[in-house]
Amino acid sequence: MSSTSFTVNLRDIQFVLFDQLGMDQKLASVEAYADFDRDVYEATLAEGKRIAEDKLAPINGPGDREGCTVDEDGNVTTPKGYKEAWQTLADGGWIAVTAPPELGGSGMPFIMSMALNNMFIGAAMAFMMYPGLGAAAARVIAKHGPEDKRELWASKMFTGEWGGTMCLTESGAGSSVGDNRAKATPTDEPGLYEIEGEKIFISGGDHDLADNIVHLVLARTPNAGKGTKGLSLFMVPKFLVDAEGNLGDRNGAHVLGIEHKMGINGSATCTVGFGSRGRCLGYIVGEENQGIELMFLMMNEARIGVGTQGMAIATAAYQYSLHYANERVQGSSIREARNPDAPKVAIVQHPDVRRMLMTQKVLSETMRSLCYKLALFADLAEHSQDEEERKRLEGRVDLLVPILKAMCTDLGYDVATLAVQIYGGYGYIQEFPVEQLVRDSKIASIYEGTNGIQALDLLGRKMRIGSGALFIDWMQDAEAFLRSAAKDGFIEQTAAIGKAVQALAATSMHLANLGRTRQIEAAFVQANPFLEMFGYVLLAIEAVDQAVVAKRLIDKDGDSPFLQAKLLGLDFYVKTVLPKAIALAKSIQSGDTACLDPQLFQV
Amino acid sequence: MKILVTVKRIPDPDESLKFAGGGLDTSSSKWVPNAFDEYAVETALRLAEVAGKRDRLAEVIVMSICPAKQRQHVTQFLAMGADRGVVVDADDSELDTIAVSKAIAAVAKSEGVDLTIVGKLSQDNEGNQVAQRVAGLLNVPQAGFAATVKWDKNAGTLDVGREVDDGVEHKLVPLPAVVSVDLRVVLPTSIKNGVTADSHKYQEGPRLASLRGITMAKRKKVKVLKLSDIGVSSAGSEQVVAVAPPPARPSGQIVGSVEELHEKLAKEAKVL
Ligand SMILES: Cc1cc2nc3c(=O)[nH]c(=O)nc-3n(C[C@H](O)[C@H](O)[C@H](O)COP(=O)(O)OP(=O)(O)OC[C@H]3O[C@@H](n4cnc5c(N)ncnc54)[C@H](O)[C@@H]3O)c2cc1C
Numbered sequence: 116m117s118s119t120s121f122t123v124n125l126r127d128i129q130f131v132l133f134d135q136l137g138m139d140q141k142l143a144s145v146e147a148y149a150d151f152d153r154d155v156y157e158a159t160l161a162e163g164k165r166i167a168e169d170k171l172a173p174i175n176g177p178g179d180r181e182g183c184t185v186d187e188d189g190n191v192t193t194p195k196g197y198k199e200a201w202q203t204l205a206d207g208g209w210i211a212v213t214a215p216p217e218l219g220g221s222g223m224p225f226i227m228s229m230a231l232n233n234m235f236i237g238a239a240m241a242f243m244m245y246p247g248l249g250a251a252a253a254r255v256i257a258k259h260g261p262e263d264k265r266e267l268w269a270s271k272m273f274t275g276e277w278g279g280t281m282c283l284t285e286s287g288a289g290s291s292v293g294d295n296r297a298k299a300t301p302t303d304e305p306g307l308y309e310i311e312g313e314k315i316f317i318s319g320g321d322h323d324l325a326d327n328i329v330h331l332v333l334a335r336t337p338n339a340g341k342g343t344k345g346l347s348l349f350m351v352p353k354f355l356v357d358a359e360g361n362l363g364d365r366n367g368a369h370v371l372g373i374e375h376k377m378g379i380n381g382s383a384t385c386t387v388g389f390g391s392r393g394r395c396l397g398y399i400v401g402e403e404n405q406g407i408e409l410m411f412l413m414m415n416e417a418r419i420g421v422g423t424q425g426m427a428i429a430t431a432a433y434q435y436s437l438h439y440a441n442e443r444v445q446g447s448s449i450r451e452a453r454n455p456d457a458p459k460v461a462i463v464q465h466p467d468v469r470r471m472l473m474t475q476k477v478l479s480e481t482m483r484s485l486c487y488k489l490a491l492f493a494d495l496a497e498h499s500q501d502e503e504e505r506k507r508l509e510g511r512v513d514l515l516v517p518i519l520k521a522m523c524t525d526l527g528y529d530v531a532t533l534a535v536q537i538y539g540g541y542g543y544i545q546e547f548p549v550e551q552l553v554r555d556s557k558i559a560s561i562y563e564g565t566n567g568i569q570a571l572d573l574l575g576r577k578m579r580i581g582s583g584a585l586f587i588d589w590m591q592d593a594e595a596f597l598r599s600a601a602k603d604g605f606i607e608q609t610a611a612i613g614k615a616v617q618a619l620a621a622t623s624m625h626l627a628n629l630g631r632t633r634q635i636e637a638a639f640v641q642a643n644p645f646l647e648m649f650g651y652v653l654l655a656i657e658a659v660d661q662a663v664v665a666k667r668l669i670d671k672d673g674d675s676p677f678l679q680a681k682l683l684g685l686d687f688y689v690k691t692v693l694p695k696a697i698a699l700a701k702s703i704q705s706g707d708t709a710c711l712d713p714q715l716f717q718v
Numbered sequence: 719m720k721i722l723v724t725v726k727r728i729p730d731p732d733e734s735l736k737f738a739g740g741g742l743d744t745s746s747s748k749w750v751p752n753a754f755d756e757y758a759v760e761t762a763l764r765l766a767e768v769a770g771k772r773d774r775l776a777e778v779i780v781m782s783i784c785p786a787k788q789r790q791h792v793t794q795f796l797a798m799g800a801d802r803g804v805v806v807d808a809d810d811s812e813l814d815t816i817a818v819s820k821a822i823a824a825v826a827k828s829e830g831v832d833l834t835i836v837g838k839l840s841q842d843n844e845g846n847q848v849a850q851r852v853a854g855l856l857n858v859p860q861a862g863f864a865a866t867v868k869w870d871k872n873a874g875t876l877d878v879g880r881e882v883d884d885g886v887e888h889k890l891v892p893l894p895a896v897v898s899v900d901l902r903v904v905l906p907t908s909i910k911n912g913v914t915a916d917s918h919k920y921q922e923g924p925r926l927a928s929l930r931g932i933t934m935a936k937r938k939k940v941k942v943l944k945l946s947d948i949g950v951s952s953a954g955s956e957q958v959v960a961v962a963p964p965p966a967r968p969s970g971q972i973v974g975s976v977e978e979l980h981e982k983l984a985k986e987a988k989v990l
Binding site: 125126150151152154155157158159161162165166170203206207208209212216221222223672673675677 | 745746748789790793794797926927928929930931932933935936937
């Protein structure tokens with residue numbers, strides 16, 4: 116196998132889904148998924164792997180080099196092969212895995228769509244922006260769009276006949292969505308508004324993959340209040356349509372330009388003008404001033420999705436590195452340092468390369484475990500009959516989502532960088548696939564709320580809900596889990612992780628005290644380190660979870676290198692990654708505020 | 719018309735082999751469908767369907783001899799578009815080719831199929847015997863290694879193109895018949911059923927299953943039979959004595975000159 120071919124590690128995906136999480140059994144009692152069983156899920160994964168490897172991976176490199184173009188009328192052309200790939204996903208029903216079957220979806224659980232995204236995004240992240248955003252916009256429309264249009268429009272989007280975008284960002288309103296200035300003026304027809312304004316950085320703002328594109332636009336109605344509470348949401352089609360969905364006149368939403376970027380070059384990042392070239396009409400989604408609320412409803416899902424982008428890049432980077440390290444011959448074994456005739460070896464024999472591979476492996480696999488687990492919690496929360504259980508699961512997802520998003524996107528980038536290092540000079544060269552992974556993955560720490568904003572959300576909101584109730588609940592579960600894992604024989608490892616959990620609690624107390632004594636800035640200087648520390652503890656728990664499952668399988672069915680690797684992975688994690696959490700605890704509690712000194716950073 | 723397609727699961731050929739106790743150790747193998755069986759199913763589907771329409775000219779039944787609980791490959795073929803399945807619940811690794819062929823012939827007979835399509839061989843042991851034996855047992859014509867198939871519905875015949883050393887040989891076989899397929903049968907225009915336009919170009923290779931197809935697959939019927947139900951005994955006449963890895967290749971030698979090479983080839987290797 117060539118080192119440049121993309122491979123999906125189906126074995127590890129199945130391990131997490133079935134052996135570790137038992138998703139097929141946990142969801143078997145959910146009525147919506149009663150038709151599915153492990154066979155169906157496995158067949159889905161097998162087909163997903165083929166699509167990822169055979170249809171998506173081949174367009175990733177060429178798409179990056181070719182990029183997108185835009186003509187004078189604002190029509191965007193996507194790279195070669197994108198249309199065929201879109202058609203493959205549309206024909207097979209892969210765009211809307213979770214959407215209801217009545218609307219052209221397949222009604223599968225969210226966790227399956229994350230497992231598929233893991234493969235698809237790892238193969239072609241830039242391309243996957245188009246179906247990803249289209250389906251996300253369609254989900255909002257299916258639930259809250261105007262009643263007479265929601266089913267028709269959503270089903271056209273779910274089946275890939277139409278595309279979709281999310282238009283939040285403006286030049287003056289990035290992280291601060293509440294500063295949005297786009298205007299929406301009611302027309303004589305109820306629910307129909309005239310939209311004016313300019314949005315920037317809109318992914319897939321136009322493309323040639325679908326007949327029509329529906330923009331979901333945040334804008335302010337006349338007399339609406341300031342800030343996020345005065346925002347409403349509108350669906351704005353590229354072409355106006357009749358009651359049957361037949362395309363009519365061109366609506367006044369036009370791409371004014373596309374960005375030249377560091378990565379995801381196959382994804383058109385557009386400036387979209389609404390009303391700047393002719394009248395632009397949009398239908399309200401939900402009610403006036405409900406815009407942010409509707410966006411919040413899908414935020415957890417979107418953020419798990421972006422975290423999954425980081426994880427997907429990490430898993431791809433590791434697969435590429437693993438193959439390359441086994442093929443590239445350079446130098447001889449360090450044990451033969453004095454022997455000039457020593458045979459040359461593949462670089463996988465060098466301890467430093469093994470250290471890098473292990474770091475990639477352990478981080479990418481624990482991230483996979485975290486992403487799938489939270490997706491499963493979201494599924495269970497959505498369908499739980501037991502109100503208390505539902506609340507508990509929702510709270511858990513709320514607490515952990517900012518950590519998942521920021522941690523997986525930051526580490527995804529780090530793991531991609533390690534791939535370049537493992538490849539050596541070849542890693543820096545475009546002919547090899549890993550430098551693109553570095554460039555592509557960087558965006559995930561920026562959009563869907565920068566990782567700085569995630570840290571703010573964690574420390575400023577999630578940790579404070581119910582005076583820390585979500586955190587305390589998580590901690591109790593974590594400690595109970597560690598106790599049970601200790602009984603499975605992981606005594607030293609769980610003791611070390613238990614200490615890190617204690618350190619996390621102490622650190623959060625320290626930060627809460629800063630808050631109580633009004634040292635707000637001193638507390639928020641540490642928001643990101645705190646999130647990172649929490650992240651390393653969370654991934655440690657995933658490492659134990661995997662090791663416990665692996666050990667049980669070994670006891671039951673016998674040993675295998677795959678399962679042994681999970682045990683070794685836990686040891687590596689505890690001894691080389693987890694100390695970072697302890698170091699962060701020390702650094703956070705040292706209370707350093709030097710960077711806040713007003714003498715600094717003046718220009 | 720009824721088409722029976724035989725499908726087999728095999729240890730993933732991309733994985734390295736493990737040996738234990740004088741045989742192959744497949745206990746931790748990943749199981750995948752035999753590639754030639756994927757071509758066989760694709761052949762059947764192209765014969766049965768009218769491209770772009772819902773109409774069907776034939777019913778496609780996939781059958782597999784495998785442990786009833788391990789029939790994920792059957793689900794996969796139902797997801798691709800086969801109509802229903804028949805599983806003969808047995809560990810096929812314990813059956814010899816004769817027993818396998820008898821089981822297939824028995825199912826073909828009891829289902830009353832007009833056409834049996836099989837992959838030319840299975841990638842694990844490359845036997846290439848099943849089509850021939852089944853045709854013999856059923857006493858119907860056979861056409862092996864099909865690269866193209868053209869169905870004449872009125873005449874009730876198949877024109878099967880086979881790539882042979884000196885060109886393409888065409889066999890005209892009356893139905894019922896047994897056809898084994900080769901790799902090229904999944905090229906875009908290899909199959910013609912007389913209703914789908916002859917110029918229609920399929921995507922190369924076996925089709926991907928749609929997600930809708932996968933979720934519907936579970937609702938399709940799969941009949942599970944035991945060997946005894948179809949009157950086949952597992953006692954075979956072939957026996958595997960041992961399976962062992964090939965000996966490791968001795969390491970190469972660097973020679974100093976052409977003369978030395980010549981000398982070694984002549985005297986040591988004795989190939990000159
Ligand atoms: C390739 C690409 C695709 C995109 N796709 C879309 C899309 O489809 N739809 C869409 O609406 N938008 C999209 N965006 C926009 C993206 O969501 C924003 O860029 C992002 O939210 C950050 O906003 P900003 O760029 O204005 O940065 P700023 O908000 O100016 O942030 C700059 C820095 O300041 C920090 N910061 C800002 N405010 C705070 C605060 N209160 N506390 C602490 N730190 C803070 C940030 O963390 C960051 O480090 C895309 C952007 C890119 C580059």
